[in-house]
Amino acid sequence: MKTIGIVANGPDELIPDLDYYRDIIDIWIGADRGSLIILNNGLQLDYALGDFDSISQQEEITIERGSKSFTKFPAEKNETDIEIAIEKALELNGGRIYFFGVTGGRLDHELINIQLLYTLLERKCSGIIIDKSNCIEIVAPGSYEISSEEKFPNISFVPFSGNVKGLTLQGFYYPLENYHLFLGSTRCISNKLLLNNGTFSFNEGILLLIKSRDG
Numbered sequence: 001m002k003t004i005g006i007v008a009n010g011p012d013e014l015i016p017d018l019d020y021y022r023d024i025i026d027i028w029i030g031a032d033r034g035s036l037i038i039l040n041n042g043l044q045l046d047y048a049l050g051d052f053d054s055i056s057q058q059e060e061i062t063i064e065r066g067s068k069s070f071t072k073f074p075a076e077k078n079e080t081d082i083e084i085a086i087e088k089a090l091e092l093n094g095g096r097i098y099f100f101g102v103t104g105g106r107l108d109h110e111l112i113n114i115q116l117l118y119t120l121l122e123r124k125c126s127g128i129i130i131d132k133s134n135c136i137e138i139v140a141p142g143s144y145e146i147s148s149e150e151k152f153p154n155i156s157f158v159p160f161s162g163n164v165k166g167l168t169l170q171g172f173y174y175p176l177e178n179y180h181l182f183l184g185s186t187r188c189i190s191n192k193l194l195l196n197n198g199t200f201s202f203n204e205g206i207l208l209l210i211k212s213r214d215g
Contacts, residue, residue, distance in 0.1 A: 001095025002026040006085045008113075009033030009054050010101035014131040018043060018100065025098060029088055031081040034101050035063040047088055049073070050081035082113060090125060099129045114138075118160065118206065135211040141166075143201035148193045152211035157181065157188035157200070164205035171198025181205075 005025040007018070009032045018041040030038045032050035036059055039045050048067035052060050053075050064070045073084060082102060089097050097120065102113040113129065117138040120127040129136040135152050138160055146155070157167065164181040173192045181188060181202075 002093055003096045003098070004029060004089040004092065004094040005098045005100065006031060006082070006089060006102075007034035007037050008082055008085075008099070008101040009037070010131070011104040012037070014104040014133075015101050016130060016132050017041075021098060027089075027092055027094075029085045030063070030067070031085040031101075033059075035067060037101060039063065039066045044068070047071075047085075049084050049088060051075040051077070080109075080112075082116065086116065086120070090123065095125055097125060097127045099127060100131070102129055103131045103134065114208070121206075133213055133215070137209045139207050139209055141203050141205065143199065146193070146198050146200060146209075148196050149211060152213055153192060154212045154214070155191045155193065156208075156210045156212070157191075158208040158210060159183045159185070160206040160208050162205070164202050164207055166201070166203035167207075168201050169198070170200070171195060172200075 003025050004027045005021060006029045015037060018038070022043065027046045028038050028043050029047045029049065030036070030045055032052055033054045035045055035048035036055060039062065045067040046069065048063050048070045051073050086097070099113065103110050114136060117127040117129065117136070121138050121140060127138070159181055162183050167176055167179045167181050169176040169191065171194055173194055
């Protein structure tokens with residue numbers, strides 16, 4: 001299984017330093033203007049996909065010349081450029097997909113991009129959305145280890161499904177034991193790990209795990 005990075009055309013100021021992920025990601029896929037962002041970060045653009053309606057003609061030429069594979073789609077289509085990139089990632093046997101440039105800008109785009117993480121979960125693939133202030137994952141029932149990250153010290157658990165049952169947090173500043181987390185509850189916002197590692201588990205529902213930092 002490969003680790004794949006998908007870069008979309010979200011606001012530049014929210015995109016983290018992609019060079020940090022150079023040794024983590026096996027294949028880079030650019031969705032529309034995200035292709036140009038990959039090239040501008042000095043990374044290998046393996047696949048450039050999309051309708052490229054958000055760039056100039058000269059930028060499109062730059063992308064086509066700089067990519068190993070370039071595919072242009074019509075502007076009027078049923079799938080978003082992100083969905084097209086996801087299908088390519090799954091075709092390439094992607095088991096873990098990092099998303100950049102999918103937050104900020106239009107709220108409808110940001111919300112649906114977060115929901116796409118659930119689509120990946122159903123297809124046995126893990127997805128992670130990362131910007132300069134946030135790292136977002138979606139998790140199914142089970143037990144998990146979690147490590148502290150200096151750049152994302154705050155940890156929140158948000159119900160994605162209606163309710164999450166049996167939530168237990170160990171090694172956290174605010175621990176929990178077999179808690180029933182309701183949709184709309186703020187009980188699990190802005191927690192922190194006491195040491196370098198902790199665990200969380202739950203037995204019913206779907207959770208958003210959000211690591212973040214202020215400012």
